[in-house]
Amino acid sequence: MPETIDRARRRWITTAGAFLAAAPFARAGSAWAEPVGAPGKLPPSAAGAHTSLGPLKQVAAGALNVAYVDMGPATGRPVLLLHGWPYDIHSYVDVAPALAAAGYRVLIPYLRGYGQTRFLSDATPRNGQQAALAVDALDFLDALKIEKAVVAGYDWGARTACILAAIWPERCKGLVSVSGYLIGSQAANAKPLPPRAELQWWYQFYFATERGREGYARHTRDFVRLIWELASPKWHIDEATFARSAPAFDNPDHVAISIHNYRWRLSLAEGEEKYAELERALAAFPNIAVPTITLEGDANGAPHPDPAAYAGKFIGRYEHRLITGGIGHNLPQEAPQAFAQAVVDVDAF
Numbered sequence: 001m002p003e004t005i006d007r008a009r010r011r012w013i014t015t016a017g018a019f020l021a022a023a024p025f026a027r028a029g030s031a032w033a034e035p036v037g038a039p040g041k042l043p044p045s046a047a048g049a050h051t052s053l054g055p056l057k058q059v060a061a062g063a064l065n066v067a068y069v070d071m072g073p074a075t076g077r078p079v080l081l082l083h084g085w086p087y088d089i090h091s092y093v094d095v096a097p098a099l100a101a102a103g104y105r106v107l108i109p110y111l112r113g114y115g116q117t118r119f120l121s122d123a124t125p126r127n128g129q130q131a132a133l134a135v136d137a138l139d140f141l142d143a144l145k146i147e148k149a150v151v152a153g154y155d156w157g158a159r160t161a162c163i164l165a166a167i168w169p170e171r172c173k174g175l176v177s178v179s180g181y182l183i184g185s186q187a188a189n190a191k192p193l194p195p196r197a198e199l200q201w202w203y204q205f206y207f208a209t210e211r212g213r214e215g216y217a218r219h220t221r222d223f224v225r226l227i228w229e230l231a232s233p234k235w236h237i238d239e240a241t242f243a244r245s246a247p248a249f250d251n252p253d254h255v256a257i258s259i260h261n262y263r264w265r266l267s268l269a270e271g272e273e274k275y276a277e278l279e280r281a282l283a284a285f286p287n288i289a290v291p292t293i294t295l296e297g298d299a300n301g302a303p304h305p306d307p308a309a310y311a312g313k314f315i316g317r318y319e320h321r322l323i324t325g326g327i328g329h330n331l332p333q334e335a336p337q338a339f340a341q342a343v344v345d346v347d348a349f
Helices: 003-010 095-101 130-143 156-167 195-200 202-207 210-218 220-231 239-250 254-265 273-283 307-313 336-348
Strands: 057-061 064-071 078-082 105-109 149-153 172-178 292-297 318-323
Touching (some): 057 130, 078 095, 078 156, 095 336, 105 130, 130 273, 149 336, 156 172, 202 210, 202 254, 210 220, 210 254, 220 239, 239 254, 292 307, 292 336, 307 318, 318 336
Parallel strands (some): 078 149, 149 172, 172 292, 292 318
Antiparallel strands (some): 064 105
């Protein structure tokens, strides 16, 4: 069995009424990074104050060659920031400098199918299921020899962060999740929703068709811009802001990953067998015991659960924050101060 597949199968926690300790990790090579010292004071961070995240780095991690930003002191406490669909690392363009200035080591990878991240093999399935993205994140931490980090995200990134916290809690110092508990299952997604809720998922049904796949491939940037506007109806998206993110969607695998993600959710596409055990564990909707802060914008136009529906899934120290002022789905880019503060606060829990 290839090593990457073997590690993916080994590194999940079995259930026996509750999730127990994970199996030991193999740590080949040099010693893992150890953070030094406590973070300093978080400086003010205004939306739109920054236009660049600086140079990208590359690292081979699992199935991918991951393009990522590494900002802040190398010995700082690690923070893993995960972006969503259809967004990119620039969602953290104002969050990252603030956290770095406070002494954190801020890591922001392009997800599979985005930016300069590439598959190492043409033979690897262009798989967008939730388990694949979670294993990608774990492989990324392993490749950088980071044993434990605060994990934070929104949209697909929040789902991945929740999975890391639920299945590999020993790797998570704390969790910040926009829209709360987002772990899903194909069985749960098979259940119909009330009509108004189904209307919000119009693109999921569009992607279920070949017309939808072709339409997304032909009009990717227009489609993405529409999603941004619908999901954040009060966010002023100027042309320069969109132009910074738009090249990320030119990734040759972006359309395939996006389409597979939504088709897999509706059981219209198969997942990979190597993730079957992990998906069964996730389908049990495991509780999350690591310290957690969930966030929600008061003008989130994307589908999202009511905070009361998921509060009980967080069984450790937990806090929910409603971020006001017309804040939509892309919360870290629209309200960077609130997002960065949540990272600092959950780290101190």
